[in-house]
Amino acid sequence: MPTQILMPALSPTMTEGNLTKWLKKEGDMVKAGQVIAEIETDKATMEVEAVDEGKIVKILVPGGSQGIKVNTLIALLAEDGESDADALKGVTKMAAPQAASQAAPEVAKTTAVAATPPASPAPMSTGDRIIASPLARRIAEQSNINLKNIRGTGPNGRIVKADLESAGHSPSSPSTLRTPQAVAHVAPAQGVDAQDYANKLGMAYEALPNSGVRKVIAKRLTESKQLVPHFYLSVDVELDALLDLRKHLNEAAGAKISVNDCIIRATALAMKKIPAANVSWTDNAILQYKEADVSVAVATPNGLITPIIKKADTKTLVQISKEMKDLAARARDGKLRPEEFQGGGFSISNLGMFGVKEFAAIINPPQSCILAVGAGEQRAVVKNGQLAVATVMTVTLSVDHRAVDGAVGAEFLAAFKPLIEKPYSLVV
Numbered sequence: 001m002p003t004q005i006l007m008p009a010l011s012p013t014m015t016e017g018n019l020t021k022w023l024k025k026e027g028d029m030v031k032a033g034q035v036i037a038e039i040e041t042d043k044a045t046m047e048v049e050a051v052d053e054g055k056i057v058k059i060l061v062p063g064g065s066q067g068i069k070v071n072t073l074i075a076l077l078a079e080d081g082e083s084d085a086d087a088l089k090g091v092t093k094m095a096a097p098q099a100a101s102q103a104a105p106e107v108a109k110t111t112a113v114a115a116t117p118p119a120s121p122a123p124m125s126t127g128d129r130i131i132a133s134p135l136a137r138r139i140a141e142q143s144n145i146n147l148k149n150i151r152g153t154g155p156n157g158r159i160v161k162a163d164l165e166s167a168g169h170s171p172s173s174p175s176t177l178r179t180p181q182a183v184a185h186v187a188p189a190q191g192v193d194a195q196d197y198a199n200k201l202g203m204a205y206e207a208l209p210n211s212g213v214r215k216v217i218a219k220r221l222t223e224s225k226q227l228v229p230h231f232y233l234s235v236d237v238e239l240d241a242l243l244d245l246r247k248h249l250n251e252a253a254g255a256k257i258s259v260n261d262c263i264i265r266a267t268a269l270a271m272k273k274i275p276a277a278n279v280s281w282t283d284n285a286i287l288q289y290k291e292a293d294v295s296v297a298v299a300t301p302n303g304l305i306t307p308i309i310k311k312a313d314t315k316t317l318v319q320i321s322k323e324m325k326d327l328a329a330r331a332r333d334g335k336l337r338p339e340e341f342q343g344g345g346f347s348i349s350n351l352g353m354f355g356v357k358e359f360a361a362i363i364n365p366p367q368s369c370i371l372a373v374g375a376g377e378q379r380a381v382v383k384n385g386q387l388a389v390a391t392v393m394t395v396t397l398s399v400d401h402r403a404v405d406g407a408v409g410a411e412f413l414a415a416f417k418p419l420i421e422k423p424y425s426l427v428v
Contacts, residue, residue: 002088003052003077007061009070009135009161010041010048011338016070017041018212021063029055030077037063037074040212044305044334044341051131051158052077057084066212132159138338139164213302224362229401232360235413239376239391242423249427253318260296260350261321263373265426266419268292268312270412271346277412278345280366281403295344295364296324298331305331306364308344317426352376358394368400369412393420 007017018040030036030050037048054077061074068074078084130147132140136159140147143164150167152159198205210218239259246257271278271292280287292313295306307327309320330336349361352375361372376393383390395416399409419425 002057003054003079004073005036005050005075005077007068007070007072007074008039008048008133010039010046011135011342014041014070016067016212018066019061019063019068019074020045022059024056026056026059029053044213044331044336046338050077051133052079054078055084058088130159131157133161135161136164211302213305217303220365221362224365228363228365230360230363231399231401231406231409232396233399233406233409233413234358234394234396235417236379237393237395237417237420238381239393239420242420243376243391245423245427249317255318255321257317257321258324259352259376260348260373261317261324262420262423262426263348263350263371264294264296264309264312264320264324265315265317266416266423267346267348267371268294268309269419269425270415272313273415274408274412276408277369277404279368279403280345281368281400282366286403289345291345293344293346295341295347295367296327297347297349297361298328300332300334302334305336305341306344306347307331307336307341310343347371348373352393358396360396361398363398363400368403369409370398371416372396372398 007019010017020038020040022037024030024034024036031053032050034050035047036050036056038045039048040046056075057078058076059074060076061068061072076088131152132147132150137147139145139161140150145164147159150159150163151157152163195207197203242259242262246259246262249255249257269292271294275288278289278292280289291311293308293310294312295308297304297306307324307330309315309323309327312320315323327336327340331341344364345367347361347364347367347370349370350373351359352373355375357377358374359372361370363370372395374394374396376391378389379392381388381390381392395413397409397413399406
């Protein structure tokens with residue numbers, strides 16, 4: 001019986017992706033764990049590994065295809081000793097995949113959507129090797145689940161995410177805990193069709209096709225703004241002491257610590273002081289995270305991505321600086337691993353380097369808080385009844401009011417402000 005190669009779900013929120021290119025061709029032999037294709041997900045371009053060994057007898061979705069739904073059949077793998085004819089038997093009547101772009105006509109005739117899971121459970125494994133999807137393996141690893149105890153219902157007994165959930169295992173990773181509202185169907189936004197508007201008025205323009213990442217960003221930001229009750233709290237923070245400390249640290253250590261690195265550590269320490277701000281909302285419970293994992297917004301050619309500084313409260317400023325530079329560089333190149341951008345309990349968005357004085361950021365579900373950081377600038381302040389000049393930065397906390405009350409948000413900012421204004425606590 002041939003092995004079906006399906007469009008994998010490479011992140012908990014992925015519903016479709018672009019099959020960028022095949023690294024193997026029809027007739028090639030592959031082994032389990034060998035990289036066979038590259039897929040553009042909603043966050044990055046990722047490599048796909050074979051889950052079984054055999055010969056690729058048919059590629060059903062060509063490289064370059066876009067909008068391929070998760071679980072769409074993309075290729076067939078013949079087992080050892082199985083002829084090509086036997087492997088291809090029974091697939092000639094399959095329908096075309098649900099893709100945004102059409103495959104070539106000669107390919108579309110044999111392309112298929114993956115069948116629904118069989119009525120009776122399939123074997124859990126083949127020999128000593130467990131067959132499981134990459135997502136199921138990640139969830140099992142993060143949640144300490146033994147896959148030998150799980151019965152797979154996917155093709156050829158493959159264990160998928162649904163099998164873990166049906167066995168009573170809820171993923172413990174923050175990245176897989178989504179609120180019911182966040183996965184609800186959202187009606188398309190109503191408004192003027194920009195292209196029709198421009199055409200009617202004769203406005204000159206260049207149409208820049210939306211990448212898969214950009215489409216997902218648009219969808220999720222719309223969901224967040226529509227479904228999450230935002231409120232905003234702002235505070236001014238003086239930076240002069242921090243800038244002085246940073247200068248001395250960089251001179252002494254030969255490092256290049258940035259103000260943003262200091263903000264990351266201060267945020268993590270404030271999260272530890274006010275754990276009620278390090279939470280996610282669900283209908284059944286508020287999930288309060290035990291680690292101070294800070295997501296940091298990074299601009300890439302395809303849109304924003306939020307790599308994570310994990311356990312940021314336990315790391316020095318030098319460690320945070322080195323890690324952040326590495327994560328940001330690989331984020332821009334689309335080379336982050338899923339565990340490096342999925343999860344996090346709290347986000348930071350810093351536009352101060354662009355001269356933006358103040359702004360309010362949209363919450364990154366299922367997180368409940370995001371801190372928007374503005375530019376540091378010299379302002380007139382009153383100290384001891386006297387007018388003085390200080391370098392001041394405005395930060396604005398966007399909060400999900402379902403999980404975090406106004407008082408908790410205020411307590412977080414009250415814990416964050418002195419960490420920046422009296423910054424020696426950042427290095428002890």
